[in-house]
Amino acid sequence: MGVTKTQVFTDRQNRIADLAKALAHPARIAIIQHLLKEKSCVCGDLVEVLPLAQATVSQHLKELKNIGILHGEINPPRVCYCINETVWQEAKAIFGEIFESEVAPNCCN
Amino acid sequence: MGVTKTQVFTDRQNRIADLAKALAHPARIAIIQHLLKEKSCVCGDLVEVLPLAQATVSQHLKELKNIGILHGEINPPRVCYCINETVWQEAKAIFGEIFESEVAPNCCN
DNA sequence: TATATCTATCGTATTATTGCAATAAGAAAA
DNA sequence: TTTTCTTATTGCAATAATACGATAGATATA
Numbered sequence: 001m002g003v004t005k006t007q008v009f010t011d012r013q014n015r016i017a018d019l020a021k022a023l024a025h026p027a028r029i030a031i032i033q034h035l036l037k038e039k040s041c042v043c044g045d046l047v048e049v050l051p052l053a054q055a056t057v058s059q060h061l062k063e064l065k066n067i068g069i070l071h072g073e074i075n076p077p078r079v080c081y082c083i084n085e086t087v088w089q090e091a092k093a094i095f096g097e098i099f100e101s102e103v104a105p106n107c108c109n
Numbered sequence: 110m111g112v113t114k115t116q117v118f119t120d121r122q123n124r125i126a127d128l129a130k131a132l133a134h135p136a137r138i139a140i141i142q143h144l145l146k147e148k149s150c151v152c153g154d155l156v157e158v159l160p161l162a163q164a165t166v167s168q169h170l171k172e173l174k175n176i177g178i179l180h181g182e183i184n185p186p187r188v189c190y191c192i193n194e195t196v197w198q199e200a201k202a203i204f205g206e207i208f209e210s211e212v213a214p215n216c217c218n
Numbered sequence: 219t220a221t222a223t224c225t226a227t228c229g230t231a232t233t234a235t236t237g238c239a240a241t242a243a244g245a246a247a248a
Numbered sequence: 249t250t251t252t253c254t255t256a257t258t259g260c261a262a263t264a265a266t267a268c269g270a271t272a273g274a275t276a277t278a
Binding site (some may be wrong): 003004052053055059063066109 | 262264265268269275276
């Protein structure tokens with residue numbers, strides 16, 4: 001998306017945006033929902049569940065891994081993807097904090 | 110970003126992704142934080158706060174308005190942007206629900 | 219060793235996003 | 249009416265994201 005001027009924003013603002021970006025695709029939401037609900041975390045199962053090509057799923061998994069939400073565990077010949085509890089809690093805290101805020105009264109309300 | 114295959118995902122998955130996408134830029138995070146904390150909601154003030162050109166800020170505001178998070182109130186010659194409480198609560202509920210989930214035990218944990 | 223299985227990466231086409239200057243649009247005030 | 253103030257829109261260039269076929273890599277099995 002063009003060049004986001006990340007350097008003019010705070011680290012925290014950039015981190016929030018990055019975490020949100022990781023969630024900003026229905027396929028990645030589906031992946032996370034699957035890992036939250038189902039016992040299976042094998043890449044191949046995710047490929048079967050998602051109506052996308054294997055290469056595309058692998059790419060989405062990579063993005064979630066890059067941001068830290070997932071980590072992969074090689075279990076030959078498979079790879080298991082799991083939610084990283086630490087980052088998951090970080091995201092929970094960050095979004096929780098934002099949505100906890102009361103909207104300041106202003107000219108509109 | 111290429112063509113997201115939205116039609117193969119559920120409405121809810123797409124809605125979550127769309128809301129996340131609205132938060133997926135530090136400038137939009139900054140806008141929301143400003144509206145949450147400061148009394149001012151005038152477009153011009155946001156332009157002063159953000160280190161971006163007026164046209165760029167206007168564009169980010171438009172995106173937040175499109176998703177429903179903000180609504181604009183014309184107050185000639187100014188425009189006040191305010192958080193839409195309904196959509197804000199929707200987003201809070203959606204992200205709250207996701208992050209409430211316990212991670213299902215699988216081969217990794 | 220040869221084959222089969224599973225996942226990652228590469229290459230590429232297409233579309234989306236970011237950013238800004240310039241300009242248009244709208245309303246109030248002079 | 250003309251000017252001024254504020255915000256939206258347009259047009260453009262540059263870069264990022266999505267998707268998938270093809271292929272490489274790594275490991276287990278025959």
